[in-house]
Amino acid sequence: MKDTAKISTPLGLVLITAANDTITGLSFTDDPPETAVTPKTPLLKEAERQLSEYFSGIRKAFDLPLRAEGTEFQKTVWAALRSIPYGETRSYGQVAKSIGRPSASRAVGMANNKNPILILTPCHRVVGSDGGLVGYAGGLERKEQLLKLERTHANR
Structure with a gap:
């Protein structure tokens, strides 16, 4: 199952996608899809927290499970x-x-x-x-x- 959340950052709105307890995407958007909601899963809430800390200058490294599709x-x-x-x-x-x-x-x-x-x-x-x-x-x-x-x- 794929979850998509929209998160407000100082640089604009980002979309974060997750599947099977891993982050699979993060991109900036001006027009989020209707399926994007505020973070509801524990992983997406944690991603939102870590991004907030990053933009506040507190966090210098992320501790999130990532899985990107590619060669x-x-x-x-x-x-x-x-x-x-x-x-x-x-x-x-x-x-x-x-x-x-x-x-x-x-x-x-x-x-x-x-x-x-x-x-x-x-x-x-x-x-x-x-x-x-x-x-x-x-x-x-x-x-x-x-x-x-x-x-x-x-x-x-």
């Missing part, structure tokens, strides 16, 4: 994204090297683009080789705000 390569990239420390960034090339595929920075970018669980799998921490902001499913303005939030609270 083995995508799953490897997404796991690498979750290892990028709070408040830090990596380039696509650095992520490629970290997974043992130094020439796969473009493929890393494509996997990053397909990340179905934004924020919890922090694809916003991946930047261009020159440190510039490039691509984010939630929009570059949100990416910039997420990075600013993390830099502000990183040393607290």
Whole structure:
């Protein structure tokens, strides 16, 4: 059974989906489906709590069960994204090297683009080789705000 919840954040409304006691998706939305409700299951309530703590600068790592559908390569990239420390960034090339595929920075970018669980799998921490902001499913303005939030609270 799949549950979908809408949660208000400082950066707008997010939809979180869960199935079989794991989070399977998190995305920003301006138009939630009618089936989305406020969190009712214990897992979705916990996700809401942890997101609230994250946006308050209290939480620096999430402790939620995640299961994203994708290729083995995508799953490897997404796991690498979750290892990028709070408040830090990596380039696509650095992520490629970290997974043992130094020439796969473009493929890393494509996997990053397909990340179905934004924020919890922090694809916003991946930047261009020159440190510039490039691509984010939630929009570059949100990416910039997420990075600013993390830099502000990183040393607290």
